[in-house]
Amino acid sequence: MLIRVKNLSKVYKNNNDEVYALKNINLEINSGEIFGIIGLSGAGKSTLIRCLNRLEEPTEGKISIDDIEITNLNKKDLRNIRSEIGMIFQHFNLLSSKNVYENIAFPLELEGKNKKEINERVETLLKYVDLEDKKLSYPSHLSGGQKQRVAIARALANNPKLLLSDEGTSALDPKTTKSILQLLNKIRKEFGLTIVLITHQMEVIKDICDRVAIIEDGEIIELDTVGKVFANPKTKTASEFVSNLKTNIEEEIKYEKKPGSKLVKLSFLGEISKKPIVSNMIKNFDIDVNILSGNINELMTTSIGNLTIEILGKDEEINRAIQWLTKENIRLEVI
Ligand SMILES: Nc1ncnc2c1ncn2[C@@H]1O[C@H](COP(=O)(O)OP(=O)(O)OP(=O)(O)O)[C@@H](O)[C@H]1O
Numbered sequence: 001m002l003i004r005v006k007n008l009s010k011v012y013k014n015n016n017d018e019v020y021a022l023k024n025i026n027l028e029i030n031s032g033e034i035f036g037i038i039g040l041s042g043a044g045k046s047t048l049i050r051c052l053n054r055l056e057e058p059t060e061g062k063i064s065i066d067d068i069e070i071t072n073l074n075k076k077d078l079r080n081i082r083s084e085i086g087m088i089f090q091h092f093n094l095l096s097s098k099n100v101y102e103n104i105a106f107p108l109e110l111e112g113k114n115k116k117e118i119n120e121r122v123e124t125l126l127k128y129v130d131l132e133d134k135k136l137s138y139p140s141h142l143s144g145g146q147k148q149r150v151a152i153a154r155a156l157a158n159n160p161k162l163l164l165s166d167e168g169t170s171a172l173d174p175k176t177t178k179s180i181l182q183l184l185n186k187i188r189k190e191f192g193l194t195i196v197l198i199t200h201q202m203e204v205i206k207d208i209c210d211r212v213a214i215i216e217d218g219e220i221i222e223l224d225t226v227g228k229v230f231a232n233p234k235t236k237t238a239s240e241f242v243s244n245l246k247t248n249i250e251e252e253i254k255y256e257k258k259p260g261s262k263l264v265k266l267s268f269l270g271e272i273s274k275k276p277i278v279s280n281m282i283k284n285f286d287i288d289v290n291i292l293s294g295n296i297n298e299l300m301t302t303s304i305g306n307l308t309i310e311i312l313g314k315d316e317e318i319n320r321a322i323q324w325l326t327k328e329n330i331r332l333e334v335i
Pocket residue numbers: 012013014019020021039040041042043044045046047048200
């Protein structure tokens with residue numbers, strides 16, 4: 001589903017208080033894309049994702065989904081389009097009095113499907129999310145990861161074209177988070193679904209998203225492919241999110257810099273990481289290089305390498321080498 005958001009604003013009014021939760025948001029999300037929205041607490045993420053299915057009413061602006069302007073729809077048409085949008089939540093929102101089978105069957109019952117259709121669909125979904133052995137269990141007897149699998153199966157029951165995830169992995173441990181993200185990616189690939197997710201974890205963006213919007217105080221302050229934001233974050237907030245990912249910073253700090261040397265942190269995006277940059281640098285300039293730390297972050301569509309090196313030599317030679325690195329389009333930071 002192609003989503004277009006134009007000049008979207010949301011103001012919450014409580015008595016005499018006004019909160020500007022979203023300020024003039026513009027974005028397009030492509031069909032089949034996994035689009036991440038990241039921001040700190042209170043930035044406006046939930047408000048934004050909830051406006052996409054009108055769980056929250058926008059104050060101003062337009063939202064269209066596959067060229068249908070949802071901001072204008074009457075209740076009946078809104079219900080129809082909502083049946084094509086699935087949603088999962090941080091705390092799963094399962095019905096505690098219904099077992100796994102009944103939770104997944106619930107949206108199908110609301111759609112008026114007959115028992116046979118419901119049974120076939122629920123069995124298929126149980127298999128898909130790998131929970132066939134839990135079909136008679138109640139939510140209170142499931143782990144967080146299992147609960148989210150049930151919620152995903154329920155969200156997929158009516159074959160939606162768009163899946164919204166409101167912090168869908170925030171309550172899960174890192175290993176379970178990975179497995180849920182893998183499941184979401186499998187769903188996107190196999191069903192061609194568009195997925196929009198909000199999160200405050202850069203790890204989630206790194207692992208699964210094609211593009212990311214960074215939201216702060218109700219505004220989008222950065223929007224690009226995940227690779228570009230990782231390799232070259234433009235705002236302070238984006239830099240902080242990126243650097244919060246595990247790096248070998250501690251080792252760098254422990255390392256004692258020798259007099260006359262420079263510590264340089266290099267970031268390589270995609271193809272460039274395959275070039276023998278360091279050995280070319282040593283050949284071209286009268287310098288020595290010590291590699292202090294390195295890591296590679298695998299993103300959805302590319303990879304980013306980070307390398308921290310110590311360059312030893314005469315000042316002017318080191319500076320020439322640094323200039324050369326910049327010309328090779330390598331992002332670098334002298335520490
Ligand atoms: N129903 C409401 N009434 C009044 N203010 C609200 C309401 N819902 C959200 N807000 C305010 O709108 C702003 C954005 O909130 P929102 O929940 O969208 O942020 P968020 O980025 O999802 O935060 P979190 O990560 O903590 O959930 C905040 O200042 C919040 O206090």
